[in-house]
Amino acid sequence: MNTEVKQQRRNLSKERRDEIISAFRRCVSRSGLESCSMRHIAAEAGVTQPLLSHHFGSRAKLVEALVDHVIQEYENVRKVKLASVVEMGDAESLIEFLFGGDFNEISATDKGLFLELQAAAVRDESTQAVLSSVYHQFESDITDILSKLHPNSSSSKCEAVAHALVCMAEGFDMFQAANLRQMTEIDIRDCARAMLLSLVK
Incomplete structure (x- = not known):
């Protein structure tokens, strides 16, 4: 088998895996993670269960692939938005990022998906x-921003405020x-x- 044919097969395999992950994602958004069996996922993806396996x-392993897929999207969005805050x-700008709609842009079309993964983390x-x-x-990224905004505040205080802000943003979303x-x-x-003002004192 020549190199070109091998590459074509690898590309086809990746394309099929991506299609299956997208189908799994739709299933989770619609029915919840626990309700999505291999049979349901295969039907949504238009493939047989043996091919899925x-x-x-x-x-x-499919759940792991979904988690990696969603987290990668989340990280890509977060890094771009956070870079703008740093700039x-x-x-x-930090408040706008956390509480102005940008923070969870990834969940704009399927808000329940990330919550499903958070719930799964309790058991998995x-x-x-x-x-x-x-x-x-x-x-850590938020702490770095706060440390630059308030260089006279201790690192432990910046860490505490960063943790509180992330918890607030997650809870609000x-x-x-x-x-x-x-x-x-x-x-x-x-x-x-008000929380940020505590770093000024």
């Missing part, structure tokens, strides 16, 4: 490890996604500003 081996170099150690790494890096009673964006931004 050929590409991923097991449902656990602006002011507290209001591999998902938990991935999300833990993502949030650790996110808080979750309440929006679940249509629960919530504060307005104006109120939550005022709370964030």
Whole structure:
């Protein structure tokens, strides 16, 4: 088998895997992670279960692939948006990023998907490890921004405020996604500003 044919097969295999992951994503958004069996995923993807198993081996491996796929999208969006905050170099840009709609842009079309993965992290150690790494890096990035904005504040205080801001942003987005009673964006931004003021004292 020549190199060109091998490359074509690899490309086709990756394309098919991407199609299956997209189908799995639609299933999760529609029915929830726990309700999506291999049979449901295969039907959504328009493939047979044996072919599904050929590409991923097991449902656990398919879940890992979905997590990696979603996290990569999340990270790509976050890095671009956060780079803009760093470039602006002011507290209001950070507040706008966290509470102005940019923070969870990835969930604009399927808000329940990321929440499903967060719920899965409670029971699945591999998902938990991935999300833990993502949030650790996110808080570290916010801490760096706060340290530059408030060079006289201790690193521990900047870390604490960064953690609180990320928790606020996550909670606010979750309440929006679940249509629960919530504060307005104006109120939550005022709370964030009050928290940032603690770094001035």
